[in-house]
Amino acid sequence: xxxxxxxxxxxxxxxxxxxxxxxxTVAPDYRPGVILNxxxxxxxxxxxxxxxxxxxxxxxxxxxx
Amino acid sequence: xxxxxxxxxAAISEGVRTGAFTARAVAEAHLARIAAHDGMVGAFTxxxxxxxxxxADAVDAKRRGGAPLGALAGxxxxxxxxxxxxxxxxxxxxxxxxxxxxxxxDAALIEKLSAAxxxxxxxxxxxxxxxxxxxxxxxxxxxRNPHDLTRMTGGSSGGSGAAAAAGFVPVTLGSDTNGSIRxxxxxxxxxxxxxxxxxxxxxxxxxxxxxxxxxGPLARSTADCAAFYDAMRGHDPDDPVSQDRPAPAxxxxxxxxxxxxxIARATGYFDRMQDEAARSATARVAEAxxxxxxxIPHVEAARAAAxxxxxxxxxxxxxxxxxxRAGDFDPDTRDRLMAGALLPAAHVATAxxxxxxxxxxxxxxxxxxxxxxxxxxxxxxxxxxxxxxxxDGQTVPVRANLGLFTQPFSFIGLPVxxxxxxxxxxTLPIGVQIIAPAWREDVAVRVAGHLERAGIVASRxxxxx
Numbered sequence: 461x462x463x464x465x466x467x468x469x470x471x472x473x474x475x476x477x478x479x480x481x482x483x484x485t486v487a488p489d490y491r492p493g494v495i496l497n498x499x500x501x502x503x504x505x506x507x508x509x510x511x512x513x514x515x516x517x518x519x520x521x522x523x524x525x
Numbered sequence: 526x527x528x529x530x531x532x533x534x535a536a537i538s539e540g541v542r543t544g545a546f547t548a549r550a551v552a553e554a555h556l557a558r559i560a561a562h563d564g565m566v567g568a569f570t571x572x573x574x575x576x577x578x579x580x581a582d583a584v585d586a587k588r589r590g591g592a593p594l595g596a597l598a599g600x601x602x603x604x605x606x607x608x609x610x611x612x613x614x615x616x617x618x619x620x621x622x623x624x625x626x627x628x629x630x631d632a633a634l635i636e637k638l639s640a641a642x643x644x645x646x647x648x649x650x651x652x653x654x655x656x657x658x659x660x661x662x663x664x665x666x667x668x669r670n671p672h673d674l675t676r677m678t679g680g681s682s683g684g685s686g687a688a689a690a691a692g693f694v695p696v697t698l699g700s701d702t703n704g705s706i707r708x709x710x711x712x713x714x715x716x717x718x719x720x721x722x723x724x725x726x727x728x729x730x731x732x733x734x735x736x737x738x739x740x741g742p743l744a745r746s747t748a749d750c751a752a753f754y755d756a757m758r759g760h761d762p763d764d765p766v767s768q769d770r771p772a773p774a775x776x777x778x779x780x781x782x783x784x785x786x787x788i789a790r791a792t793g794y795f796d797r798m799q800d801e802a803a804r805s806a807t808a809r810v811a812e813a814x815x816x817x818x819x820x821i822p823h824v825e826a827a828r829a830a831a832x833x834x835x836x837x838x839x840x841x842x843x844x845x846x847x848x849x850r851a852g853d854f855d856p857d858t859r860d861r862l863m864a865g866a867l868l869p870a871a872h873v874a875t876a877x878x879x880x881x882x883x884x885x886x887x888x889x890x891x892x893x894x895x896x897x898x899x900x901x902x903x904x905x906x907x908x909x910x911x912x913x914x915x916x917d918g919q920t921v922p923v924r925a926n927l928g929l930f931t932q933p934f935s936f937i938g939l940p941v942x943x944x945x946x947x948x949x950x951x952t953l954p955i956g957v958q959i960i961a962p963a964w965r966e967d968v969a970v971r972v973a974g975h976l977e978r979a980g981i982v983a984s985r986x987x988x989x990x
Binding site for chain 1: 823825826828829830832833836844847848851852856857859860861863864865866867868872874875876877878879880881882883884922925
């Protein structure tokens with residue numbers, strides 16, 4: 461499970477590292493909003509990960525060959 | 526003839542069929558109401574008056590000639606502007622999409638409704654790229670709640686909620702990825718039907734989260750939802766998730782009653798996160814149905830996993846636009862999509878695994894009950910511009926949380942009807958969800974029809990000016 465809370469500082473560092481990798485430019489005036497939304501998303505990641513999953517709990521994909 | 530704008534789709538098609546009035550008179554009355562009032566409501570982004578009158582005239586000519594009329598003869602409707610409408614660019618609420626070429630062909634569901642002789646009046650305002658529960662839009666302005674113009678419609682099908690509640694059309698089409706039919710239905714006092722995932726074709730509509738996107742009707746009666754569903758059902762190979770399975774008509778189910786159904790109200794998470802309006806509306810519906818109670822396993826995690834899938838898949842869909850045209854997005858949408866585009870893939874893969882596990886748990890639960898009742902939204906319509914509200918003692922963003930009760934059910938594609946409850950002395954309604962097992966829209970419609978006949982739920986056309 462991820463760390464208890466993604467701090468604004470950690471979210472900012474994550475953006476600085478990842479945004480260039482995926483080709484995104486997070487302009488200074490977008491940054492507070494992106495940080496806030498990353499914090500919300502990671503909070504919900506932790507909630508989603510509260511469901512116990514074993515190796516055989518597979519996703520339900522719709523792709524058919 | 527303003528009375529025409531207060532009729533249901535069923536009454537309009539009956540009147541056109543019997544010759545009580547013409548399809549043209551119906552279209553003209555609705556177009557006049559739009560012209561008079563939409564400036565303050567903000568429901569439409571395009572009114573297709575010429576097309577509407579030509580279609581209406583064709584319906585009237587068919588009747589005069591003795592040709593058989595479609596089931597929705599002369600019924601006006603309008604669509605969220607993510608549906609392709611031939612001749613219009615498909616905006617999906619976005620400034621960026623205004624650069625798109627006009628659609629060459631109607632969306633699949635519009636073609637089905639045309640075959641039923643329904644009359645398209647235009648395209649409707651929506652939250653940008655459907656990533657929204659408020660009905661606000663930085664480019665087109667907000668859709669305003671017709672029952673109180675200072676309040677939100679809910680979104681993202683905000684114009685769809687506004688247009689039906691304002692009497693601009695009796696029925697609209699919306700999309701629902703996490704609650705975007707059911708949230709505006711709740712806030713605008715409408716019946717909204719989100720069918721099973723894979724039931725109605727999404728071909729030639731603008732996607733948001735293809736793993737979760739659904740389309741469906743919002744209307745002022747159960748029967749009108751059923752009639753539009755009946756006209757739109759059927760497998761479509763042009764939609765990759767469309768399922769080829771029997772889709773019985775819903776109209777016979779509207780008056781079928783609730784005999785034999787085991788009904789339970791969802792507790793726990795749902796009790797905690799609502800205000801008194803949602804609590805009392807759900808209690809009233811549950812009491813009328815003689816419902817027991819049920820605890821839904823993993824529900825909070827399911828909602829969270831839906832959120833994670835949504836922001837990630839949405840971020841991926843719009844990644845190139847975020848790279849090249851970030852300044853042209855609605856700021857509220859842009860920041861969420863950018864965060865989603867940066868989310869680690871491992872968390873998204875986990876969300877998909879949670880989805881299947883939760884689906885299996887819900888399948889087991891539906892061996893014990895036939896119908897689950899839950900509030901549609903935690904509150905009545907918030908004020909336009911309101912950014913936060915308090916739930917369970919926590920201050921949380923409105924935009925992300927108006928759908929916290931709808932997300933757990935669309936997440937696994939269950940069919941749901943939202944039904945509107947009004948409390949005496951209140952000007953604003955609130956919705957209650959009727960949730961059925963997968964592919965059992967008939968069960969949800971039976972319950973909604975029963976509640977409507979009993980006077981527990983109802984819709985009304987807003988008084989405007």
